[in-house]
Amino acid sequence: MSEVNLDHWEKRSAEHQKLYKQFLQRADKNKVLKQLPSLHEEAFEKIDCLQCANCCKNYSPRFKTPDIKRISKFLGMKEGTFIETYLTLDTEGDYVVRSKPCPFLGADNFCSIYEARPSDCHRFPYTDEDVIIKRPAITLKNSTFCPIVFYVLENLRVTK
Known part of the structure; x- marks a missing residue:
């Protein structure tokens, strides 16, 4: 894998949307799915979610x-x-937290x-599953605030 520079990743992600x-849109799904496990693992080795928590x-x-x-x-x-x-219910009829940041997020x-967190939290940022290809709108949105998604997309894009 190529070394992805994480300096100013938010700006670069915005530029690369x-x-x-x-x-x-053009990716070979099978090729991408083969690359995901190692890229996912590599991204989590380099990026500490506890330093970010943007999600x-x-x-x-x-x-x-x-x-x-x-959770109850x-x-x-x-x-x-x-x-x-x-x-509260969102416009799509899903329950979401009333306030941001999440009321369960501590200052640290x-x-x-965490042990009982929602399935969406457990699966996020979906960089080890087919959601990354199947739901491109979600992937693009996630790449704007999650450095792990940025890292995985940058690697996928350059290693076509």
Whole structure:
């Protein structure tokens, strides 16, 4: 893999959005999927999520029914109380957090419900699954705030 410079990655990601979009449209899905496990691992070795937490500071995962049940139990709350306290419905009818940053994000960027966190949080940033190709709009958005997505896309793009 080529060494991706992470200095000013946000600016470079913004400049590369058109390139990423073109790449994702034309990419050989099987070739990309073969590269993802090692790129995903490499990105997580180089980038510490606890230094960033942009995902938790600026966006909300979807809280699906199993997530709500699991987290409510973890917090010792009734599901209805959990929903009333922390969640709201978005325009797509999904439960999301009421406020940003996420109410479960600590000042140290640790998640207070990490063991029970929503599936979306567990899977984010989707750099080890086919979501990266299947849902290019999500991938492009994620590349603007997640250095791991930027890193993976940069490597995929240059190693076609």
